[in-house]
Amino acid sequence: MSQARSSRPRRPQARGERFDPHVPGVEYGVLDELVGYAIRRAQILIYEDFLAALAPWDITPQRFSALTLIAANAGLKSTELARILGIARSGAVQLVDQLEALGYVARTESAGDRRAYCLALTPAGRRAHAQITNAVCAHDERISARLDEGERRRLIELLGRLG
């Protein structure tokens, strides 16, 4: 499993510090007025909670997205995974390597193209994915606990109109 463990630099949480989106005494200037920086702040808080909640499975947000997409789309290839996730192809190959090392994903040769591999969850991957999905949904509810259901849907809708 150590192979699959990604080498992330030590974020504040790894040093026992919780990220404070508004550090007292700090002037944020124009950052406070930008949608982009509001998203960045939220993303750091969410990422910290996600990693802590999913540590038992050594799962990052990207690994969870990949597992979910592989589970839901039969015969998915790593090039398609890269496109869907908006990551580099080399990144998708590395991601699949990690999920393979965890025993969750298997590559099978594509019938049409011998150079391409189709991705599928292993039986262990399917069992883990069910548990992981429950943990991720609990995490997502926790990080949006200060929003009611209408506000939560509104937030997703507004985010969907960006870009």
Next chain:
Amino acid sequence: MSQARSSRPRRPQARGERFDPHVPGVEYGVLDELVGYAIRRAQILIYEDFLAALAPWDITPQRFSALTLIAANAGLKSTELARILGIARSGAVQLVDQLEALGYVARTESAGDRRAYCLALTPAGRRAHAQITNAVCAHDERISARLDEGERRRLIELLGRLG
């Protein structure tokens, strides 16, 4: 300047593909219902537009945040920058190295602690920061162009209640 240019893996945009948050024919399963994944989708779209808009200055979102915080907080240290941005201390040192290589930031010895350096914008950094801020504000308005001003403020407020 090549020193300061960060080595990012080739994202889809670098291959001439625009990120599609809803690729036709793909089943996203539970991802469509998660605040976390909605933020991830928005973040990729925003990041692509940001890099394209700020390419003339070789500025990433993190570099812009650092410049803005250094400009607004006299005597800021790189450890404080790490804490504010929620990144690793080594990451903040690297970030300051890059901004120094671009000629935008200078380290000056701290009066109280000879091991710590205070960060400040150079005159060139101040001029660049003014132009960069205009470009970032234009980018932020562009990515939220499908929201009116009330919706934009509402989005920032809802994001601020996450975590």
